[in-house]
Amino acid sequence: MVQPSKFQSLQTEMEGHLFERHEELEGLILALLSRQHLLLVGPKGAAKSMMIRMLASAIEGAKYFERLMTRFTLPDELFGPVSISALKKDRFSRLTRGYLPEANFAFLDEIWKANSSILNSLLALINERLFYNDGEILQCPLETLMGASAELPQEEALSALYDRFLLRYQVKYIAEDGHLLEMMTDARALDLKTRLTLEEIHDAREAVTAVELDRPLLESVAKIRRRIGGEGLSLSDRRYKESLTIVRAKAWLQGRAYAVEDDLAVLSNILWDDPASEPMVRGFVLDIANPQEKRAREIADALQVALKNLQGLEEERERTMAAVEFLSKLRTARAELQSFRDRMQRRKAETSQIDFLLAETDRYEAQVKRDYLENG
DSSP: OOOHHHHHHHHHHHHTTSSSOHHHHHHHHHHHHHTOOEEEEOOTTSSHHHHHHHHHHTEETOOEEEEEOOTTOOHHHHHOOBOHHHHTTTOOOBOOTTSGGGOSEEEEETGGGSOHHHHHTTHHHHHTOEEEETTEEEEOOOOEEEEEESSOOOSGGGHHHHHHOOEEEEOOOOOOHHHHHHHHHOOOOOOOOOOEEHHHHHHHHHHHHTOBOOHHHHHHHHHHHHHHHHTTOOOOHHHHHHHHHHHHHHHHHTTOSBOOGGGGGGGGGTSOSSGGGHHHHHHHHHHHHOHHHHHHHHHHHHHHHHHHHHHTOOSHHHHHHHHHHHHHHHHHHHHHHHHHHHHHHHTTOOOHHHHHHHHHHHHHHHHHIIIIITTO
């Protein structure tokens, strides 16, 4: 039986080639483990396509389909050309080999640029995994459809398809100057050592379905729903039901056969429709699922702001004083983050986000000492 550590290793390896993409890459792994679909929303050049292609390249023995969508995209480009020999027999049958109906994994880039009739023809395929071909119902092997876009659908007619993407991530440009510099100077070839097979994914998914969810955990989901509903945000019952497949996958990925409240943090990437409401939803979810992580994110945001303010100072003496003050704040922040990590370890909760933030404080400290204090 495949172990969670193999999926963790793949995620870690992918993160080694990207910066500030921990959540998105975890989301791609969770999509595999839950047989759900995922959407990455963000500006051009933010590595959305790279993340998806990187994952696809690590899966052996799977059929992969990819298309860049435009307003001129035709059904033939997705579902295969019409068979000429069938037309001669008054049949309208498509040749699906090599196209979406026969793919295990698919990536539709700039998905919302296609017209609504094309996109809505995807509904049966991505939801029921069925394709209707000249009256014949084909059972499609699609595991996960991944979409990427710089925009969200503008037409109400596309709301049903949008709802099928259970996992949604807002991808932003690299925030930290240090990470940007590392990215620009990184000349390593992309060569992932970890490989997954379809059989391993299926075995893992079977284990995921057996993950236990107790009554108090489900009541916490209901509490989150009430908080979100109180702000006028209404999501489908199906979305809440399906979200539990992701919670189970999250728990299994952490090596547990049961889910805990910390696993509910992933709902932050499920329970929003409008990107503008995502920060509010995240706050409500983390209030209940993991208040320590919420506070840790607030600490990290405050440190980023303080560092940018420091970098904006021009007078040397003022920079030196601000650097000393920043390091003092940094030590306090690190101590608080470490206390969170200790508490989370005691209850066997995931600490990867806290570990990442602690590593960032070490990097900030080295950067500030090097740039502002070494010559002082």
